[in-house]
Amino acid sequence: MNKKWWKESVVYQIYPRSFNDSNGDGIGDLKGITLKLDYLKELGIDVVWLSPVYKSPNDDNGYDISDYQDIMDEFGTMKDWEELLDGLHSRGMKLMMDLVVNHSSDEHNWFVESRKSKDNEYRDYYIWRPGKDGEEPNNWTSFFSGSAWQYDEQTEEYFLHLFSKKQPDLNWENPVLRKEIYNMMTWWLEKGVDGFRMDVINLISKADGLPSAPGGKRYDWGGEFFMNGPRVHEYLQEMNREVLSKYDMITVGECPGASPEDAARYANDEGTELNMIFTFEHMDLDSGPGGKWNVKPWKLADLKQVMTKWQKELEGRGWNSLYLNNHDQPRMVSRFGNDTEYRVESAKMLGTFLHMMQGTPYIYQGEELGMTNVRFDSLEDYNDIEIHNMYREKVIEGNEDHDKIMNAIYIKGRDNARTPMQWDDSKNAGFTTGTPWLKVNPNYREINAENALKDPDSIFSYYQKLIKLRKEHEIIVYGTYDLILEDHPSIYAYTRTLEDEKLVVICNFTGEEATFRLPENITYNSAEVLIENYRFEENDSLSSLDLKPYETRVYLLK
Known part of the structure; x- marks a missing residue:
């Protein structure tokens, strides 16, 4: 590790x-x-x-x-x-x-110098190219729409800008x-x-x-x-x-x-x-x-x-x-x-x-x-x-x-x-x-x-509790991840495993109630609730849970 x-x-x-x-x-x-x-x-x-x-x-x-x-x-x-x-x-x-x-x-001073002349010592700090047949050097699009090239009249070449034309690459x-x-x-x-x-x-x-x-x-x-x-x-x-x-x-x-x-x-x-x-x-x-x-x-x-x-x-x-x-x-x-x-x-x-x-x-x-x-x-x-x-x-x-x-x-x-x-x-x-x-x-x-x-x-x-739990439980940082209930239409659930400990993380991603059933291959001696976003009954069984809208729970199994 x-x-x-x-x-x-x-x-x-x-x-x-x-x-x-x-x-x-x-x-x-x-x-x-x-x-x-x-x-x-x-x-x-x-x-x-x-x-x-x-x-x-x-x-x-x-x-x-x-x-x-x-x-x-x-x-x-x-x-x-x-x-x-x-x-x-x-x-x-x-x-x-x-x-x-x-x-x-x-x-930036580098670009101010770069655009002064083709033989300026800063010219090669940026990507300059002549146009092709009166058009841009290539057809790339900027992340911010339009061409990724800007023509500069001073040296009659284009410079590349993958973002705004005020952001030369x-x-x-x-x-x-x-x-x-x-x-x-x-x-x-x-x-x-x-x-x-x-x-x-x-x-x-x-x-x-x-x-x-x-x-x-x-x-x-x-x-x-x-x-x-x-x-x-x-x-x-x-x-x-x-x-x-x-x-x-x-x-x-x-x-x-x-x-x-x-x-x-x-x-x-x-x-x-x-x-x-x-x-x-x-x-x-x-x-x-x-x-x-x-x-x-x-x-x-x-x-x-x-x-x-x-x-x-x-x-x-x-x-x-x-x-x-x-x-x-x-x-x-x-x-x-x-x-x-x-x-x-x-x-x-x-x-x-x-x-x-x-x-x-x-x-x-x-x-x-x-x-x-x-x-x-x-x-x-x-x-x-x-x-x-x-x-x-x-x-x-x-x-x-x-x-x-x-x-x-x-x-x-x-x-x-x-x-x-x-x-x-x-x-x-x-x-x-x-x-x-x-x-x-x-x-x-x-x-x-x-x-x-x-x-x-x-x-x-x-969030204070989430951050505190991370400091207290090594499994949250270093445990391995595995998805469970892959096909469930409402619940995203996964486990984290470190040595003889396992976390079960259960998240209802919908505004409707949903039923969680623990897969049979997950066995444990004890189950402690680390965090949850609703008040719930202590006698709820982890093997089958009725979750409220957007309910989440994290169980630590040993």
């Missing part, structure tokens, strides 16, 4: 812009986070993952970095950042920074650029950072020759040519040798399009690349053939199949990251649970479902309160560049139905996760004394931290 502190940790993701505003400008900031560190300590988390706080013109909310070694003005100063780090460390918590090195901002083929990145990472680690979450890190190697995607359309997805590319493992192993292996740190790579086989290389047990990756297969269960915005109902059978595949195929080979929402995804209780009648019950059930699996759990800010998706009346109330680009492409240029596209935004839009944190029932949910950069979800008067901290049956207090 390869024991590591980061396997035993629980990570809490903070989206700084929406967490807590200390100076009334409507934007969350570093001082605002420092003011809430006791709240995080009370929850029991071990590591804070901070979404980007670097200098940025904010075309994509900080994921377009203009200076990797400075702080965005609206978030504060480097002194504020140092105080936050000290505050975390003094409370026994660690800090994981966001590392965004597939691309920079077009306002860095050229990892250039060893001088790679050394600059490793030096920057080392600088942060020497300042005391405890790890990195690496944004779209599996996109850093592009296919030789940058071939067009088959299909022949002018804009066609080219993912097979820039996801998990030919040299990505070489680069990550070099990064590991030059930087990561020299520190006792946590690393997680965001890897869209990665399979368990890929993950077993990225997050191998020998530790030559990363500790773990974020996979997206379970996040695509409600996406139709047209992609994310073509929304279809997700199926429990598919969730079982995907989660089980990742649990079993990484067993003994790599490590899972466990999440159901983040800054790019809708709120999990609205997506996988019931955010009205059974909001509290289903939020607790989903937390149990996730935290009892093998892997490192990630809590996204507000998840521990059961924060929900939002339905703004007007498109203008939404801030996200992805939403506005998609709307323009589908409705304004493509004549699709406005109501249908707005419904997709209500279900899948990234701003669902970015509405300000709901601290109390005062104006703007206690997030700011000013005008918030994004409107607050109107349900903040009912759903907020102040209410949760006073209620011993709140989702917050339930």
Whole structure:
């Protein structure tokens, strides 16, 4: 058993812009986070993952970095950042920074120089190509819609941008650029950072020759040519040798399009690349053939199949990251649970479902309160560049139905996760004394931290128990996973096994009652209930249980 502190940790993701505003400008900031560190300590988390706080013109909310070694003005100063780090460390918590090195901002000095001339020393820090017959160098599509290429009149060439045109892709083929990145990472680690979450890190190697995607359309997805590319493992192993292996740190790579086989290389047990990756297969269960915005109902059978595949195929080979929402995804209780009648019950059930699996759990800010998706009346109330680009492409240029596209935004839009944190029932949910950069979800008067901290049956207090159990029972961290009742239409149940102990995790994923029957091959001498989200009768028999809507129970068998 390869024991590591980061396997035993629980990570809490903070989206700084929406967490807590200390100076009334409507934007969350570093001082605002420092003011809430006791709240995080009370929850029991071990590591804070901070979404980007670097200098940025904010075309994509900080994921377009203009200076990797400075702080965005609206978030504060480097002194504020140092105080936050000290505050975390003094409370026994660690800090994981966001590392965004597939691309920079077009306002980064490297790119400003790069676009000046074809023989500039920084030219090769980015991916420049001449056009073909008056069109782009290839037909790849940006993640944010439209062409992945932007023409630059100054040198009459195109540069590659897999995201916004203000986010040019860095050229990892250039060893001088790679050394600059490793030096920057080392600088942060020497300042005391405890790890990195690496944004779209599996996109850093592009296919030789940058071939067009088959299909022949002018804009066609080219993912097979820039996801998990030919040299990505070489680069990550070099990064590991030059930087990561020299520190006792946590690393997680965001890897869209990665399979368990890929993950077993990225997050191998020998530790030559990363500790773990974020996979997206379970996040695509409600996406139709047209992609994310073509929304279809997700199926429990598919969730079982995907989660089980990742649990079993990484067993003994790599490590899972466990999440159901983040800054790019809708709120999990609205997506996988019931955010009205059974909001509290289903939020607790989903937390149990996730935290009892093998892997490192990630809590996204507000998840521990059961924060929900939002339905703004007007498109203008939404801030996200992805939403506005998609709307323009589908409705304004493509004549699709406005109501249908707005419904997709209500279900899948990234701003669902970015509405300000709901601290109390005062104006703007206690997030700011000013005008918030994004409107607050109107349900903040009912759903907020102040209410949760006073209620011993709140989702917050339930999450405290989940985290505490992880510290007390090694089986929750290191036990092996096995699915049971594979064909049950309502219940997701699985076991965890470590030596002579077994956990049985039972989750009713529906708003109807459901009957659980323990498989006959599971035998035990004693059964202790570790956690449950309803009060129940002590004489209930584990062999046959009638579960209430969204009920969950975890039994420890010996």
